[in-house]
Amino acid sequence: MFEKSDEQLIAKALQGNMQAWLNLLKRHEKSIYNYGIRMTGKNEDALDLMQEVFISVFRNLGRFRGEGSFKSWLFSIAHFRCIEFYRRKKPMQALDDIPELSSQDKSMDENLYITQENQQLVQAMQQLPLSQKTVVELKFFGQFTFAEIAEQTGISSNTAKSRLYVALEKLKTLMEVDYAQA
Amino acid sequence: MPKHESQHTANGLNNEQLLAGWLEGTLDKGTGLQFEKRCLEDDSFASQVETANFFAAGAELFQGEEVPSWDAEKTFLGPQKSPWWTWQGLPALSLATSFLAIVMLLTGLQIQTRDGALTISFSDQHSSQEVERLVAVKLSEFKLAQQLAMNNYSQGIQQQQIDASGRLTEYLLGASRKERREDFAELIKHVNEQRTDDQLFYARQVSKLQQDIFANPFEGGLSPTNQ
Numbered sequence: 334m335f336e337k338s339d340e341q342l343i344a345k346a347l348q349g350n351m352q353a354w355l356n357l358l359k360r361h362e363k364s365i366y367n368y369g370i371r372m373t374g375k376n377e378d379a380l381d382l383m384q385e386v387f388i389s390v391f392r393n394l395g396r397f398r399g400e401g402s403f404k405s406w407l408f409s410i411a412h413f414r415c416i417e418f419y420r421r422k423k424p425m426q427a428l429d430d431i432p433e434l435s436s437q438d439k440s441m442d443e444n445l446y447i448t449q450e451n452q453q454l455v456q457a458m459q460q461l462p463l464s465q466k467t468v469v470e471l472k473f474f475g476q477f478t479f480a481e482i483a484e485q486t487g488i489s490s491n492t493a494k495s496r497l498y499v500a501l502e503k504l505k506t507l508m509e510v511d512y513a514q515a
Numbered sequence: 516m517p518k519h520e521s522q523h524t525a526n527g528l529n530n531e532q533l534l535a536g537w538l539e540g541t542l543d544k545g546t547g548l549q550f551e552k553r554c555l556e557d558d559s560f561a562s563q564v565e566t567a568n569f570f571a572a573g574a575e576l577f578q579g580e581e582v583p584s585w586d587a588e589k590t591f592l593g594p595q596k597s598p599w600w601t602w603q604g605l606p607a608l609s610l611a612t613s614f615l616a617i618v619m620l621l622t623g624l625q626i627q628t629r630d631g632a633l634t635i636s637f638s639d640q641h642s643s644q645e646v647e648r649l650v651a652v653k654l655s656e657f658k659l660a661q662q663l664a665m666n667n668y669s670q671g672i673q674q675q676q677i678d679a680s681g682r683l684t685e686y687l688l689g690a691s692r693k694e695r696r697e698d699f700a701e702l703i704k705h706v707n708e709q710r711t712d713d714q715l716f717y718a719r720q721v722s723k724l725q726q727d728i729f730a731n732p733f734e735g736g737l738s739p740t741n742q
Contacts, residue, residue, distance in 0.1 A: 346591075358590065384585065387590040391591065391592055451577055454573045474577065
């Protein structure tokens with residue numbers, strides 16, 4: 334009832350109040366961590382990505398104008414940190430390329446400690462190119478509108494719709510394969 | 516070209532747009548019917564919708580993993596001073612100053628300082644004191660100009676009169692001298708004429724006497740004409 338809004342916590346954090354910053358972090362860390370799991374497919378990478386995202390958020394906190402929601406702004410930063418993360422991990426792979434599963438990736442199951450129900454979705458998402466995976470993540474898990482996704486990722490709304498459609502086609506095939514294997 | 520991109524309807528909504536509208540709940544009655552029709556007629560589209568539905572449900576049921584303990588304090592990089600142009604009150608201040616400027620413009624606000632007094636007025640018109648002051652200044656200027664003009668005029672008239680009287684005196688003096696000269700000339704002329712006439716008269720008398728003497732030298736010079 335008396336919970337402070339994101340904007341109030343940001344204002345206090347900007348004044349040097351660490352507790353306000355930690356409260357803000359606590360409020361959003363789970364969503365960013367799970368975003369990292371779905372985007373990277375690994376818990377350790379998700380943790381690293383989360384840390385990078387929050388450091389970046391803190392550095393840019395003064396530039397947050399409150400024009401949109403903090404969550405939307407947070408995910409736009411997360412998106413760009415995620416792209417950087419991918420480029421660091423796989424410098425030769427374009428964002429629209431279908432990921433090639435390396436021996437490290439094939440052992441994903443061993444590195445992914447999540448419930449069985451979640452695993453199927455996460456594993457299917459890992460086989461999408463980053464550009465499509467981002468739209469699926471933001472649309473289904475982030476519950477953002479296409480306009481917000483477009484703003485966060487720097488693409489047009491129609492491109493976001495198109496990427497989702499193509500991603501769903503691919504996911505459908507992957508799920509069918511998974512069911513057949515099961 | 517992918518199959519879904521070529522499927523446009525009369526309304527211009529393709530499969531991607533229909534699916535996007537359905538996911539966001541922005542389909543109206545017409546597009547809703549179109550969506551249902553497309554689902555019935557187009558198996559691949561129906562399959563896409565099914566996958567989207569499955570994923571949406573899966574995302575809702577997705578049990579978020581708990582965040583392992585991590586050093587969150589490391590992300591706090593110390594107090595930072597936000598740049599002044601990102602101050603939250605700046606748009607409000609901007610709006611307030613714009614509003615103030617509009618009010619000042621509409622009310623004709625005037626701020627004047629005179630003789631150490633600050634005057635704020637809300638009208639384009641001058642105050643009565645200001646009007647009186649301006650009228651007094653104008654009147655004194657007018658009076659001064661009039662006096663100057665009158666002085667110049669009277670001096671001009673005076674000078675003109677002096678010149679005219681001088682010229683008249685000169686004329687009168689000149690005219691009387693000329694008349695007297697003419698009168699004397701006339702008198703001298705008359706005297707000279709009279710003298711000439713007398714000389715002629717005496718010359719004739721002498722001549723006649725001479726003739727009489729030569730004609731009758733013994734009669735005492737008396738001619739018959741004299742008898």
